Amino acid sequence: MTHPRIAFIGAGNMAASLIGGLLAQGIPASHIRASDPGAEQRAKVAAEYGIELFESNAEAIAGADVIVLATKPQVLKGVCQALAPSLADGQLIVSIAAGISCASLANWLGAARPIVRCMPNTPALLRQGVSGLYANAAVSATQRQLAEQLLSAVGLALWLEEEQQIDAVTAVSGSGPAYFFLLIEAMTAAGERLGLPRAIAEQLTQQTALGAACMAIESDVDAAELRRRVTSPNGTTEAAIKTFQAGGFEALVQQALDAAANRSAELAEQLGQ
Numbered sequence: 211m212t213h214p215r216i217a218f219i220g221a222g223n224m225a226a227s228l229i230g231g232l233l234a235q236g237i238p239a240s241h242i243r244a245s246d247p248g249a250e251q252r253a254k255v256a257a258e259y260g261i262e263l264f265e266s267n268a269e270a271i272a273g274a275d276v277i278v279l280a281t282k283p284q285v286l287k288g289v290c291q292a293l294a295p296s297l298a299d300g301q302l303i304v305s306i307a308a309g310i311s312c313a314s315l316a317n318w319l320g321a322a323r324p325i326v327r328c329m330p331n332t333p334a335l336l337r338q339g340v341s342g343l344y345a346n347a348a349v350s351a352t353q354r355q356l357a358e359q360l361l362s363a364v365g366l367a368l369w370l371e372e373e374q375q376i377d378a379v380t381a382v383s384g385s386g387p388a389y390f391f392l393l394i395e396a397m398t399a400a401g402e403r404l405g406l407p408r409a410i411a412e413q414l415t416q417q418t419a420l421g422a423a424c425m426a427i428e429s430d431v432d433a434a435e436l437r438r439r440v441t442s443p444n445g446t447t448e449a450a451i452k453t454f455q456a457g458g459f460e461a462l463v464q465q466a467l468d469a470a471a472n473r474s475a476e477l478a479e480q481l482g483q
């Protein structure tokens with residue numbers, strides 16, 4: 211079986227999760243390379259994953275089938291412009307940078323490159339992530355499979371028909387873990403105020419979040435029905451849900467996600483120049 215050769219530009223948190231996932235999938239360490247300007251970061255990633263690390267981005271991409279752009283969005287323009295002369299025809303570009311469009315990447319990389327733009331999320335660290343993927347017109351069917359294999363190594367990978375939908379994916383799942391953490395923080399604090407020791411309130415909240423997520427995924431009925439099944443008439447859940455709804459919970463969630471999606475589009479406008 212021939213394995214793809216994968217080069218990571220930037221060996222930070224998201225790159226490290228992807229590298230860990232690919233190794234667990236059976237891609238040999240000899241097929242994965244990465245570059246990073248930080249000597250300490252290079253040493254740490256090399257020691258943890260047994261892959262070769264480079265200071266030079268151009269050296270890291272030689273012979274790669276896939277180049278994963280995994281730096282912060284703010285430095286990506288310079289990174290791409292410097293990399294452009296070293297790119298070979300047919301190398302697939304996979305970008306995980308928030309808010310950078312395929313058009314900006316193609317502009318900086320200097321040709322009609324095959325580009326897949328992704329929005330992963332941090333549970334990728336535990337291989338429980340979810341990503342939205344968009345491929346530009348230059349991406350072949352084989353390259354689509356390659357990109358999907360890459361992101362599937364750290365969770366669920368879902369294809370999008372339109373690039374604009376990445377803003378919505380960012381609002382739902384890219385930023386989403388933070389919303390659940392906020393709810394976990396709030397429920398833990400409320401439990402504590404109700405008289406529980408903090409550690410107990412925390413474990414009750416965390417395990418409830420996990421259990422509810424597993425039920426929502428595994429059940430053949432939707433979340434609304436699962437909620438109804440917990441909610442006895444005139445019972446405790448109804449008292450809580452009515453309080454959430456009286457406070458405008460659904461509208462607030464919509465406003466929060468609108469703000470995230472708008473910010474994603476705004477960043478694309480600013481950073482894509």
Ligand SMILES: NC(=O)C1=CN([C@@H]2O[C@H](COP(=O)(O)OP(=O)(O)OC[C@H]3O[C@@H](n4cnc5c(N)ncnc54)[C@H](O)[C@@H]3O)[C@@H](O)[C@H]2O)C=CC1
Pocket residue numbers: 219220221222223224225245246247248251267280281282283285289306307308329330331332384
């Ligand atoms: N953290 C999150 O929740 C999510 C992050 N992303 C995207 O993933 C990307 C990476 O994020 P993290 O891994 O969290 O950041 P990070 O800061 O952990 O990693 C970025 C790495 O790039 C390196 N770097 C800086 N300049 C470089 C250059 N010129 N050439 C090569 N490498 C360079 C840095 O030394 C660092 O190790 C970002 O573009 C972010 O938008 C996407 C989805 C979710």
Ligand SMILES: O=C(O)[C@@H]1CCC=N1
Pocket residue numbers: 308380384385
């Ligand atoms: O907050 C952000 O801008 C990035 C994008 C998705 C998660 N973190």
